[in-house]
Amino acid sequence: MNALIVAGLLLVLLGVAYQSGWSRSRGLVTADGVKIHSRPQYHGSFVAIWAMVPTLVILGLWAWFGGGITRDYTVSLIPTDIMMSLDQVGLNAAIARIGALASGYGVTGESPAWEQAAGDALRSFQMLTFVGVLVLALVAGGAALVYARSRINARLRARNAVERVVNLALLACSAVAILTTVGIVASLVSEAFRFFTFIHPFDFFFGTVWNPNNAGSAGNWGSYGLLPLLSGTLMITAIAMLVAVPVGLMAAIYLSQYAPAQLRAVAKPMIEILAGIPTIVFGFFALVTVGPFLRDLGNLVGLSINATSALTAGIVMGIMIIPFVSSLSDDILNQVPRTLRDGAYGLGATQSETIRNVLLPAALPGIVGAFLLAVSRAIGETMIVVLAAGNAPVLRGNPFEPVATITVSIVNQLTGDTDFTGPQSLVGFALGLTLFVITLGLNIVALYIVRRFREQYE
Amino acid sequence: MTDTLSTTRQASIERTQRIRAGLRRRHMGETIFRGLGLAAIVLALGFVALLFVDVVRKGIPAFTQSNLHLAVNFDPELLQVDPAPTRTAFASQAEYNAASLKWQRDVAMLNWNKVVEASLRTAAPADIEIDSRQILSIAETDARHDIREMFVADPSLLGRTVEVEVLASANAANWIKGNINRSLGDAQQQLSAPARALIDTFVEDGTISNGFAWSIFTNVDSRAAPASAGLLGAFVGTLWMMLIVIILAVPIGVAAAVYLEEFAPRSRLTDLIEVNINNLAAVPSIVFGLLGAAVFINYMHLPISAPLVGGLVLTLMTLPTIIIATRGALQGVSPALRQAALGMGASRTQMVFHHVLPVTFPSILTATIIGVAQALGETAPLLLIGMKAFVASVPLTPLDQATALPVQIYLWQGNENRNFFEPRTAAAIMVLLAVMILLNGVAIYLRSRLEKRA
Structure with missing residues (x-):
């Protein structure tokens, strides 16, 4: 409700400011036919920006510090004799109750007189501060508006000023990317370090047993060895690559070198549909169709294959990555210069000989880069593995058995409750950091290789 | 003399035969290679077909x-x-x-x-x-x-x-x-x-x-009465998140792309931003979930399981996609247009906002819809910010507890009443895929329409 009022008033201020700048600028034009530097829209925007900045700064400051001030005030409302009897939890509960009384929602049971009084006082305080801050913000905005309007004259370089602000806003938007990376690294590293205060990094990175004690307390946290998860991850990734690379690469070769135009026009988008299917759908497909099929197939040939196993997850993940491999390879094959191919044809090579002996070796670095990107994607894939890999964090080499991966364990350990107090949930961040570092490393190497490859033929 | 002639002829015949044999072998190799390529295509398309047929066959009875x-x-x-x-x-x-x-x-x-x-x-x-x-x-x-x-x-x-x-x-x-x-x-x-x-x-x-089975569309999830469990709550939760993604990711993404492509001076800062965006595009989605859990929920104390947090996480995930696609579109604008605008005395900003952006609008729109469709199917990060809680109500605001379509699929596939929920999960997948196909169809339709007009 309050947010709506604030947003509405801001819009009104914005409109009024723009309009006043615009009309003043029009007035300049009609006055004596002078040439003005900027068009009226820029004068309008100029005044609007001037009016919005102080308003938003004041509202922002209140949004940042207001909560703390309100809390301090609430604490001061609690009588001292009661204050003495409260511990931290009790204090928080009392603050919450007073807040509920003030808002009138979520009040349960009877409350003592001092709480009622505190609630009433808090309500009037909240009302007062809300109106006060709003009025202050609007007055500041209005003052800025009047000042900016008074500055408007024919020579004012309003366009340049507005464009500078636009430029800054655009820069701020692209800085979001940096902020995201900083946020990821900071949260992963800080929480992972907290994890390492419970479990020694050596035990984490080189431990061979994964057995977190989810109900554990100090002394028996359980074991948090990364190796079983890493081996499961690598096994599934290897199987996925065995499926995706041959199929994806051959599909790309056929589509770019052999396929008639009509087939290419149909098959390429069809394969790209695979890339758009959510991974949870692949997971379901693996769990209810591929897994049982592989188990029955195993029974037929006398192999014991679990329905949920590294093989199931790996194959389906491979299917998921096919379009990724094929579209990347397609790009790369198309970048090999025609002259190389024509030279091979001129020497009498058949089409497949040209592809195998000229095209592929020339494109090899690029294809290796694509391969690494695909590996990084497979390592970070979550839902297929959560559903179809069986979640058995044991160090073993049999692909027919259930395994667990880094991503599965992150999902298992961070189940949505976020009191990050013990290693049970904090380990999620240590695993996330490991995952982030591995995929980042693979990406950097892959992008470097691909760029080198492109430069070679430019 | 005749002797040497016959040996030469002999040798030439042998050579021809050798070449013929070799050619046959090489052509055989050609056919095999070509067959392998075709087989790869058939295999890949077969997987698409198999997946769709399987899901539809399993899901139809649940309707x-x-x-x-x-x-x-x-x-x-x-x-x-x-x-x-x-x-x-x-x-x-x-x-x-x-x-x-x-x-x-x-x-x-x-x-x-x-x-x-x-x-x-x-x-x-x-x-x-x-x-x-x-x-x-x-x-x-x-x-x-x-x-x-x-x-x-x-x-x-x-x-x-x-x-x-x-x-x-x-x-x-x-x-x-x-x-x-x-x-x-x-x-x-x-x-x-x-x-x-x-x-x-x-x-x-x-x-x-x-x-x-109208109940699938009109009911919220239910544990006590599984036969009446529906997708409405999850659907509304997904709508809230998509709304947040569109409101935040599109303006920020397009603005960032415009800055990097049109205004950014070549400096270390812009290089850093570019490297960042490329890497963010390849960061596993679950890492964004960790970011959401640590920053939005644990640090900023936003409500757990809320579409607001889910939308913010998906926004950060979608941004690189939109930025990269928009940059591609901006690069495709002909230099003649820019030079004409500048030549008429437009400023750089005017050139970009009045001439370049309108031309790229269809491509940006398509990229946006495809990015949003991708975010729509994302599951893993939402699990980490508590959106897998059982929610039996329609979220009326983005701060209410909610779940999302893909998460509902995850929850249903884990239900103990397998016989009943396996078809229902497949039905939910059909709904999710239908929404995604619809979005992609709209993207293709709009692009072809707008490009024709431009």
């Missing part, structure tokens, strides 16, 4: 539901409750409200299962021997709520008999649709033998009929 047509008698014997208060009997609105609430509580305390049981027995053959738990297992557990609500809405029903349509239970639906093996022994069946026989009788005499 029919078994309805029980019952003649419900609001028997005064069973429903011993005071008559509903009327407004005229009270002095003030507040007193009436209090009395009305008390009456509703009294109504809720009645044993409505008895009413359901009585109507089931009326429909059943007179000579049937079946205990009340068994006969009640045919109707879904929320049947009694439906009937109670009818009574609360219209207290004059007391003593009358009304035709009511309620859902058959999930186990009954399994039995009717053949989702469970009918030849299994009693121990493995979820329903007792008399209940199964009665269901068959009901199906024959038309008491149970199958209809389109």
Whole structure:
């Protein structure tokens, strides 16, 4: 409700400011036919920006510090004799109750007189501060508006000023990317370090047993060895690559070198549909169709294959990555210069000989880069593995058995409750950091290789 | 002389033969290679087809539901409750409200299962021997709520008999649709033998009929009454998140792309931003979930399980996609347009906003829709910010507890009543895929339309 009022008033201020700048600028034009530097829209925007900045700064400051001030005030409302009897939890509960009384929602049971009084006082305080801050913000905005309007004259370089602000806003938007990376690294590293205060990094990175004690307390946290998860991850990734690379690469070769135009026009988008299917759908497909099929197939040939196993997850993940491999390879094959191919044809090579002996070796670095990107994607894939890999964090080499991966364990350990107090949930961040570092490393190497490859033929 | 001639000829014949043999081998190799390529295409397309056919085949049955047509008698014997208060009997609105609430509580305390049981027995053959738990297992557990609500809405029903349509239970639906093996022994069946026989009788005499499962679209998730579990809550949760993604990711993404492509001086800062964006595009989605859990929930104390947090996480995930696609579109604008605008005296900003951006609008729109469609199917990061909690209500604001379509799929596939929920999960997948195909279709349609006009 309050947010709506604030947003509405801001819009009104914005409109009024723009309009006043615009009309003043029009007035300049009609006055004596002078040439003005900027068009009226820029004068309008100029005044609007001037009016919005102080308003938003004041509202922002209140949004940042207001909560703390309100809390301090609430604490001061609690009588001292009661204050003495409260511990931290009790204090928080009392603050919450007073807040509920003030808002009138979520009040349960009877409350003592001092709480009622505190609630009433808090309500009037909240009302007062809300109106006060709003009025202050609007007055500041209005003052800025009047000042900016008074500055408007024919020579004012309003366009340049507005464009500078636009430029800054655009820069701020692209800085979001940096902020995201900083946020990821900071949260992963800080929480992972907290994890390492419970479990020694050596035990984490080189431990061979994964057995977190989810109900554990100090002394028996359980074991948090990364190796079983890493081996499961690598096994599934290897199987996925065995499926995706041959199929994806051959599909790309056929589509770019052999396929008639009509087939290419149909098959390429069809394969790209695979890339758009959510991974949870692949997971379901693996769990209810591929897994049982592989188990029955195993029974037929006398192999014991679990329905949920590294093989199931790996194959389906491979299917998921096919379009990724094929579209990347397609790009790369198309970048090999025609002259190389024509030279091979001129020497009498058949089409497949040209592809195998000229095209592929020339494109090899690029294809290796694509391969690494695909590996990084497979390592970070979550839902297929959560559903179809069986979640058995044991160090073993049999692909027919259930395994667990880094991503599965992150999902298992961070189940949505976020009191990050013990290693049970904090380990999620240590695993996330490991995952982030591995995929980042693979990406950097892959992008470097691909760029080198492109430069070679430019 | 003739000797050498014949050896030369001999050698030439041999060489020709060798070449012919070699050519045959090489052409064979060519055919094999070509066949392998074709096989790869067929395999890849086969997987697409298999996946779609499999999901549709599994999901179609879930779009029919078994309805029980019952003649419900609001028997005064069973429903011993005071008559509903009327407004005229009270002095003030507040007193009436209090009395009305008390009456509703009294109504809720009645044993409505008895009413359901009585109507089931009326429909059943007179000579049937079946205990009340068994006969009640045919109707879904929320049947009694439906009937109670009818009574609360219209207290004059007391003593009358009304035709009511309620859902058959999930186990009954399994039995009717053949989702469970009918030849299994009693121990493995979820329903007792008399209940199964009665269901068959009901199906024959038309008491149970199958209809389109509107409940999937109009109901929220339910644990107590699985047959009425629907997608509405998850769908609205997804809508909220998509709204947040569109409001935040599109302006920020396009602005960032415009800056990097049109304004950014070549500096270390812009290089850093570029490297960052490329890497962010390849960061596993689950890492964004960790970011959301640590920053939005643990540090900023935003509500857990809320679409707001989910939307923010998905926004950060979608940004690189939109930035990269928009940059591609901007690069494709012909330099002639820019030079013409600059030549007419437009400033750089005017050139970009008045001339370049409008031309790239179709491509940016398409990229945006595709990015949003991608975010729509994302599951893993949402699990980490608590969106896998069971939520049986429609989120009215982005701060309410909610779940999302893909997460609902994850939750349903883990339900213990496999026989019932496997088709329902496939149905949910069909809905999700339909939404995604719709979005992509809109993107393609808009692009072709707008490009034609431009």
